Structure formats: structure tokens, C-alpha cells
Amino acid sequence: MSLPPDYSNEISALNREILKTQPIDTLQFCANFFLRRLESQRAEFLLSQQHSSPKRRGMADNNFPGNNPFGTSPSGGFATNHMQRLEEEEETDIIASPTSASFAPSDMDKAPSAPNSATFGNFTGFGSAGSSKVNRSQPPPTTGAIDPQSFPNNYNLNRRTSVSAESLNPASSLNDNWTPPYHQKSDDQQKRLRVAVSGNFLFSHLDDEQSTQVLGALQEKPIPTKGIKVIQQGDVGDYFYVVESGSFDIYVNKSGKLESGPDGLGAKVGTVGTGGSFGELALMYNAPRAATVASNEQSTLWALDRVTFRRILMDSAFQRRRMYEGFLEEVPLLSSLTPYERSKIADALETKKYPAGTTIISEGDVGESFYILENGQAEVFKRGLDKPVKQYQKGDYFGELALLNDAPRAASVVSTTEVKVATLGKNGFQRLLGPVEGIMRRNDPSKAALEEASSVDPLARGT
Amino acid sequence: MAAVVHKLLHHGHGHGHHSSSDAPTSSHDRQNSDMERALENEKRGLAHWEDHKRPLSPGEVCANPEDKPVGYSSNVFTQDTFELVKTLGTGTFARVWLVRFKNPKLEERDQVFALKILRKVDVIRLKQVEHVRNERNVLASVAGHPFITTMIASFQDHDSLYMLLDYCPGGEVFSYLRRARRFNEPTSQFYAAEIVLILEYLHEREGVAYRDLKPENILIDAEGHLKLVDFGFAKKVENRETYTLCGTPEYLAPEVIRNTGHGTAVDWWAFGILVYEFLVGQPPFWDQNPMKIYEQIVEGRVRFPSAMSPDARDLISGLCTVDTSKRLGNIKGGAGAVKSHAWFRNIDWEALYNRKVNGPIVPHLRGPADTRNFDEYEPEPENREVYSQEMSEKWGEFFKDF
Numbered sequence: 001m002s003l004p005p006d007y008s009n010e011i012s013a014l015n016r017e018i019l020k021t022q023p024i025d026t027l028q029f030c031a032n033f034f035l036r037r038l039e040s041q042r043a044e045f046l047l048s049q050q051h052s053s054p055k056r057r058g059m060a061d062n063n064f065p066g067n068n069p070f071g072t073s074p075s076g077g078f079a080t081n082h083m084q085r086l087e088e089e090e091e092t093d094i095i096a097s098p099t100s101a102s103f104a105p106s107d108m109d110k111a112p113s114a115p116n117s118a119t120f121g122n123f124t125g126f127g128s129a130g131s132s133k134v135n136r137s138q139p140p141p142t143t144g145a146i147d148p149q150s151f152p153n154n155y156n157l158n159r160r161t162s163v164s165a166e167s168l169n170p171a172s173s174l175n176d177n178w179t180p181p182y183h184q185k186s187d188d189q190q191k192r193l194r195v196a197v198s199g200n201f202l203f204s205h206l207d208d209e210q211s212t213q214v215l216g217a218l219q220e221k222p223i224p225t226k227g228i229k230v231i232q233q234g235d236v237g238d239y240f241y242v243v244e245s246g247s248f249d250i251y252v253n254k255s256g257k258l259e260s261g262p263d264g265l266g267a268k269v270g271t272v273g274t275g276g277s278f279g280e281l282a283l284m285y286n287a288p289r290a291a292t293v294a295s296n297e298q299s300t301l302w303a304l305d306r307v308t309f310r311r312i313l314m315d316s317a318f319q320r321r322r323m324y325e326g327f328l329e330e331v332p333l334l335s336s337l338t339p340y341e342r343s344k345i346a347d348a349l350e351t352k353k354y355p356a357g358t359t360i361i362s363e364g365d366v367g368e369s370f371y372i373l374e375n376g377q378a379e380v381f382k383r384g385l386d387k388p389v390k391q392y393q394k395g396d397y398f399g400e401l402a403l404l405n406d407a408p409r410a411a412s413v414v415s416t417t418e419v420k421v422a423t424l425g426k427n428g429f430q431r432l433l434g435p436v437e438g439i440m441r442r443n444d445p446s447k448a449a450l451e452e453a454s455s456v457d458p459l460a461r462g463t
Numbered sequence: 464m465a466a467v468v469h470k471l472l473h474h475g476h477g478h479g480h481h482s483s484s485d486a487p488t489s490s491h492d493r494q495n496s497d498m499e500r501a502l503e504n505e506k507r508g509l510a511h512w513e514d515h516k517r518p519l520s521p522g523e524v525c526a527n528p529e530d531k532p533v534g535y536s537s538n539v540f541t542q543d544t545f546e547l548v549k550t551l552g553t554g555t556f557a558r559v560w561l562v563r564f565k566n567p568k569l570e571e572r573d574q575v576f577a578l579k580i581l582r583k584v585d586v587i588r589l590k591q592v593e594h595v596r597n598e599r600n601v602l603a604s605v606a607g608h609p610f611i612t613t614m615i616a617s618f619q620d621h622d623s624l625y626m627l628l629d630y631c632p633g634g635e636v637f638s639y640l641r642r643a644r645r646f647n648e649p650t651s652q653f654y655a656a657e658i659v660l661i662l663e664y665l666h667e668r669e670g671v672a673y674r675d676l677k678p679e680n681i682l683i684d685a686e687g688h689l690k691l692v693d694f695g696f697a698k699k700v701e702n703r704e705t706y707t708l709c710g711t712p713e714y715l716a717p718e719v720i721r722n723t724g725h726g727t728a729v730d731w732w733a734f735g736i737l738v739y740e741f742l743v744g745q746p747p748f749w750d751q752n753p754m755k756i757y758e759q760i761v762e763g764r765v766r767f768p769s770a771m772s773p774d775a776r777d778l779i780s781g782l783c784t785v786d787t788s789k790r791l792g793n794i795k796g797g798a799g800a801v802k803s804h805a806w807f808r809n810i811d812w813e814a815l816y817n818r819k820v821n822g823p824i825v826p827h828l829r830g831p832a833d834t835r836n837f838d839e840y841e842p843e844p845e846n847r848e849v850y851s852q853e854m855s856e857k858w859g860e861f862f863k864d865f
Contacts, residue, residue, distance in 0.1 A: 005830050020819070036821070155745035157641055159679050161555075164696065164709035167593050168722075201758045205721055281754055284720070285708055290752075313722040314706045321704065321724060340702035347704070347724075348788030432788055434795050 246299020367402030376419030534606030633683025634836030663798030687822020731792030735782025
């Protein structure tokens with residue numbers, strides 16, 4: 001007769017532990033081992049009670065009623081057996097050890113389900129969605145299986161699927177010389193579009209240039225008549241739309257997709273009119289449409305596709321990073337940065353704009369930041385001299401000694417045109433790479449490099 | 464070992480060809496037996512790896528894949544080598560099976576593996592060719608790390624790609640977390656610490672951004688340690704930023720949403736979300752409408768339950784910092800700065816890497832092939848699109864090194 005497999009498994013696990021640990025007190029070690037195994041098996045057992053039913057995979061929130069994370073609900077899978085329930089209650093203290101909640105019950109109440117919290121699932125029911133809220137943005141999508149009304153602010157506990165957009169590769173886009181499409185618009189139209197997208201966070205972060213390119217890329221799409229379904233629930237989504245004129249109704253079918261037949265559209269959840277927009281998720285990645293949008297009358301839309309949008313953003317980010325890296329390479333103080341460090345600094349540079357006539361740094365002040373002139377022109381003044389001692393053009397840098405020490409600025413820099421600068425403070429630099437002295441000592445362990453450095457700053461040199 | 468088998472095979476084929484002019488019939492037999500010998504050889508190598516399994520040091524893991532016992536491209540294995548036992552997981556274009564050798568010898572009876580099968584047609588249709596290539600190459604280069612799924616070998620046939628992985632019988636951390644609702648601090652710290660070691664290795668040794676950290680992609684092995692799986696979005700970024708949006712909505716970093724270029728720092732952001740989800744039971748940014756999630760992420764204001772410890776809050780705030788130049792893990796010290804954070808003060812990093820510490824949950828198993836910790840999945844749909852000769856001509860080049 002052979003030994004039961006469970007036993008063999010336990011023994012071989014124990015053997016492994018013994019080999020690994022080589023205990024002195026073998027018997028105590030074995031006793032501890034089995035105690036630990038017993039504890040974890042019990043925890044496992046209780047956990048697997050809820051796990052055993054495959055259909056409950058995702059598990060709705062009512063598996064965890066009240067404050068007991070291992071609590072059973074009368075409707076749940078395993079509360080029917082009285083013995084099990086008793087055992088579960090008895091063992092609560094032990095099972096709680098490996099995985100239990102660390103929050104006191106009173107705190108758990110406040111935690112994930114705080115009713116007015118903006119963070120914890122601020123679902124706004126479909127009931128209120130017909131109002132202006134939906135007018136601006138995409139209608140709230142439904143995930144099909146979940147009935148939002150019955151779980152007012154609960155997190156969806158199902159497995160989450162990964163998302164991904166088209167592969168965007170900046171190297172190839174430089175080669176093929178891509179330029180964003182441009183569709184002519186009147187000043188009025190431009191203005192309306194700007195307002196229409198201003199509340200959308202995907203657009204509010206854009207700089208002027210990106211914003212101009214994106215608005216230029218929006219393409220007019222006439223909708224000749226009532227009843228045209230511009231987007232259909234469940235379809236792939238590639239376009240974002242802004243309503244130039246006319247109006248559209250939004251429908252959500254609980255099945256998750258548009259169906260045939262008279263009720264195939266599902267329930268009407270809102271209307272979107274002039275200045276409104278919909279379908280913005282399509283600017284992120286290709287997700288199934290969460291609603292159907294159909295015209296109420298003859299209308300006009302502006303359309304923007306994801307690849308164009310993301311490519312405009314990518315190209316400008318890519319070019320800016322390469323430009324910054326190029327500028328940084330020219331700074332002797334930073335010549336020993338590795339490409340990796342340089343790209344980190346380039347990423348941390350902050351863009352600032354100043355009108356003509358702004359004093360960007362002023363002589364005698366304590367220097368805190370370093371600047372690269374990205375656009376425009378500036379002049380250097382020294383006290384006691386009427387005329388500028390130096391002109392700065394695109395790519396010139398100044399104030400880099402601030403990264404090194406707190407010495408006062410050796411001169412003032414004043415913009416002569418509107419300028420755009422990229423800037424980084426000493427704190428920011430040190431946070432990323434540590435003190436700049438350490439970096440300079442890589443090349444030359446002596447102080448010579450530091451002394452040399454003070455001679456390369458035109459301001460320090462006191463021309 | 465891989466190199467040895469390659470040579471063997473090569474030699475075998477050459478020999479077969481050479482002798483074909485004078486003895487055509489025996490050459491066929493010999494080729495067959497060469498093939499069998501090569502298969503036996505690979506199986507032996509595998510058994511050896513299984514028996515002596517130990518975490519390779521970071522330096523050893525880093526080694527050229529050809530010099531490692533695992534992570535090679537096999538010319539010998541085919542789907543026919545294995546018996547498909549049960550589905551362990553499915554994705555949009557892949558299915559992972561529990562497998563064992565067909566007609567196992569006595570000593571092979573207990574050997575089980577996870578076999579990830581990707582259909583070329585679906586990979587192409589879903590535009591995931593590049594991601595699949597990245598996945599295979601990254602897994603090959605990291606094979607042997609104690610907390611990353613070991614890709615033992617990869618191979619392909621006319622219409623599918625295969626990755627033979629070690630089987631992790633504990634199932635997903637996700638399942639444990641959802642059942643427990645939330646983990647206590649020691650459990651969270653333990654799992655988080657193993658993830659830190661993974662990220663440290665991926666970022667600082669390999670220059671790889673993982674890009675899809677979440678409890679669903681973390682498995683528990685027989686000893687209660689973690690294994691990171693699904694490297695579909697992993698990419699060697701080194702010192703260049705990358706732009707393709709990918710990940711899981713709740714875990715996307717702000718720079719991914721804004722498309723300003725991203726790198727390994729996205730994993731530290733996601734790591735902060737993960738620690739939060741361990742401790743709270745749900746991620747900090749959530750809404751029914753995904754766009755609202757993204758709006759919250761870009762804003763980056765994390766709210767903490769009142770009972771969360773100050774150290775945990777400080778760690779999460781440091782990780783979930785919108786400005787990458789201020790984000791913990793991405794700033795000076797890299798992963799080291801995360802490891803020395805107060806929340807991890809009880810962790811012995813060296814002991815942890817060498818798996819000397821016991822995991823908080825050790826799955827109870829009835830043997831190496833126990834699948835009770837995995838959910839049931841629908842059977843594979845019938846009548847699927849075929850990988851045509853035409854497609855093969857167009858795309859074969861992209862899969863040739865698989």
C-alpha cells in the first residue's frame with residue numbers, strides 16, 4: 001500500500017525546508033512547520049469556500065457584507081452548511097492573520113464606501129445623466145453585467161482587461177515626414193471648437209502649438225438627415241466628435257450593444273447639442289462604444305481620429321525631448337551626464353513663457369534655476385554698463401551655476417522678444433541625479449573640474 | 464543547455480543529408496532518431512532545471528539567454544509533445560493551458576507546465592505582433608528570476624506561437640485579494656517587496672518597462688512567493704521614452720494618458736496603485752466611466768482611508784506623483800530609494816530575494832498539477848480563421864526568431 005499523496009507532498013515540502021534551513025532543533029522545527037501549514041491550510045480552506053463556484057468569478061460586492069472580510073451572506077454560496085459557518089466563526093482570529101483587513105471595523109466603514117467621496121466610485125446614475133452633464137462629455141458607459149442602481153458606489157470587482165492603442169513609433173514618423181491633416185475653418189468655427197473642447201482634460205493640457213494642430217485636424221462631417229447613427233454601441237471606436245450644429249440623442253442598450261428591432265437602441269439617456277461632444281474615449285484606445293448616438297435633425301459634426309490625435313501629441317513631445325537633449329549636450333557643466341541621465345533631465349525641464357522685456361534672472365539674486373532659451377531672444381546686462389554685454393539666441397543657456405552653488409547671479413538676463421525657456425531648479429536636479437558636483441567629479445576626481453566650470457559660465461566670467 | 468541541443472540538432476541534420484546520397488532509407492530513420500534524441504535531451508535538461516530550481520542571481524539572470532538553461536527557442540518541442548490538461552487563463556489572442564508530456568515516463572509523470580498558445584491570425588488581426596515579439600524576448604532575457612514566470616522555451620508551428628512556462632499552482636493574487644477584500648499590512652508589505660525586487664531587476668538590469676502591473680498578473684507559487692506573468696506589454700526602453708498607450712485603465716500613469724512619452728517610471732506609478740489596492744481593496748482612481756478615471760489620474764489626487772498608516776500613505780504618495788521627476792522610484796536612488804522607505808523597514812531584502820522568507824499565503828495543494836486555484840474558462844471556440852499561406856509569406860519574417 002502506498003502513502004497518500006497529500007502526505008507525500010507535505011513531507012517533501014518539509015524536506016525542502018529542512019534542507020534549506022538546516023535547523024539545529026529538528027523536532028521543534030518540524031512541529032513549527034506543521035503548525036504553520038495547518039494555519040495556512042485553514043485560511044485557504046475558508047477562502048476557497050467562496051472560490052469554489054466558478055460562476056462567481058468576479059464576485060459581486062455582496063460577498064463582503066458588513067465589516068467582516070470573510071463574512072458570509074445568506075445568499076452566498078456557502079452559508080447553508082451550519083457546521084461550516086460555526087467553524088468559520090470560531091476560527092476568525094486565526095484566519096484573520098494572513099490576509100485580514102488591518103483597518104478597524106469603524107474605519108472600514110468610512111474607507112471605500114464613503115458616500116460623498118469623490119474618489120471612491122462617484123457613480124452618477126443614469127437617471128440624472130440626461131442633463132447638461134452628458135451634453136459635454138461621453139455618456140456614462142455600462143459594463144453590461146452590472147446594474148449600477150443596485151451597487152450605488154461600489155467598485156467593479158471583476159478581472160480588468162488590458163487596453164492598448166496602435167503602436168506609435170516616433171522614429172518611423174520622422175522618416176515618413178508625417179504632417180497632421182489640416183482642414184480650413186473660419187475664425188468663428190475655430191473659436192467655437194476651442195470652447196467646445198476646453199472642458200475636456202485631454203485638450204486642456206495641450207500647448208498652443210499642439211492645440212492649433214489638433215483643432216486644424218478636425219474634419220467637417222455633414223449629417224444630412226434625422227436618424228443617422230453616428231456611433232453604434234458595441235462597435236469599435238476610432239473617432240471623437242464635436243457638434244457644430246444640430247442635435248443628437250444618446251441611447252444605451254443594457255445588453256452592451258446595439259440590437260436589431262424597434263427597441264434595439266435601448267433607453268435614451270441624454271441629448272447632445274451644439275457645442276457638445278461625444279466619443280472621446282476613442283482618442284485613447286479602441287474600446288467598444290458605450291452608447292449609440294443618432295441624429296435628431298440635419299446636423300454638422302467635427303471629427304478627429306485617435307491616430308491623428310495621438311500622433312500630434314507624440315511628435316511634439318518627441319521633438320521637444322530631442323531638442324532639450326541636444327541643448328543639454330552643449331552645456332559643459334553637464335557634459336559627463338550619461339544619455340540616460342540626460343533624458344531624465346530633459347523630461348524634468350519645465351517650459352515657461354515670458355513676454356518681451358521680462359527680467360528672467362537678475363544680478364545679485366541668489367540663483368536657484370538653470371535656463372535654456374528655447375525660443376526668442378534675450379540680452380545680458382551687468383550693473384554699471386549701459387549696453388548689453390551679450391545676446392542670447394535659441395539653444396543658449398544661462399544660470400547653470402545655480403545648480404552648483406548659491407552664489408549670486410553674476411548678471412541679469414532680459415528678454416527682448418517673447419521668449420520660451422526650459423528651466424530646472426537645483427532641487428529638481430538633485431532630486432533626480434544628486435548633487436551636480438558628484439556628477440562632475442566622474443571625469444575628474446580633483447576640484448579642477450569645478451574650477452573650470454566657473455569659467456565656462458559667461459555670467460560668472462563677468463564679461 | 465539550449466546551445467548544446469542546437470549543436471546536436473545541427474549535427475544530426477547535416478549527417479542525415481550527407482548520407483542521403485548512398486542510403487536514402489536509413490537517413491530518414493536516422494533523422495527521426497536524431498529528433499527523438501534531441502527531444503529526450505531537452506526533456507532531461509528540463510528535469511534537471513526542475514530538480515535544482517534555485518533563484519539565479521541577478522547577474523546570472525542577466526546572462527545571454529543562450530548561456531542559460533532556460534529561455535531558449537526550441538526546434539524540438541511541438542504542441543504534440545504535450546497533452547493539454549486544462550485552461551488556466553484566456554486573453555484576447557492567447558490561451559494558457561496546464562500541460563504535461565504526452566506518454567510520460569515514470570519520472571515525468573509529476574512534471575507539469577503552463578503552455579501559452581498564441582494564434583498568429585489573432586495576433587496579426589489585433590495588431591499585437593510587436594508586443595508578442597517583445598514578450599518573448601523579454602521573457603527569454605529574464606528567465607531564472609525568482610519572482611518572474613520562467614519561460615523555459617518558446618517554439619512555433621504553422622499557425623501558432625508557444626511559450627512553455629513554469630506552472631504556478633497558487634493562482635492569481637487577484638483571486639486572494641478579492642476574496643479577502645483587502646490584505647493586512649504585513650501581507651501587503653511582503654508582496655509589495657517582492658514586486659520591488661522585480662521592478663528593480665527589470666528597470667535597472669534590463670532597461671525593461673513592464674507596463675501592466677495589477678493583481679491579475681501576479682501569481683502565487685507553491686511556496687507562497689510571487690511570480691509576475693503576462694509580459695505582453697513589456698518593452699526594452701533603456702534610455703528612450705516610448706509612446707504606445709497600453710496597460711489597464713485603473714493603473715495607467717498620467718504620462719501614458721497624456722501621451723508625452725513614458726518609460727520605466729510608469730511601473731512605479733502602477734506599483735503605488737497596487738499597494739493601495741492591496742490595502743484598501745480597490746484602486747484609488749475609479750469611476751463607471753473610464754474617461755472620468757483618466758481625468759482623476761491626470762489630476763493625481765489620492766485620497767486615503769483614515770485608518771491607513773502614515774508610512775503607507777507616504778509611500779503611495781511618493782509613487783503616485785504625477786510629475787515623473789518627483790516620483791519615488793524614478794528619482795535618485797531608483798528602486799533603492801523605494802527599498803529604503805520606512806514602510807519596508809521590516810524587510811530583509813537579501814533573504815527575500817533568495818526566498819528564505821515564507822510567503823503569507825501558502826496554497827494548499829493536492830500535488831503539483833492541482834488546478835483548484837484557477838477558475839473555469841469557456842472552451843475554445845470552434846471554426847476559427849486560418850493562417851493562410853499568403854499571411855504566412857507576409858508575416859513569417861516577423862516570427863522567425865520565436
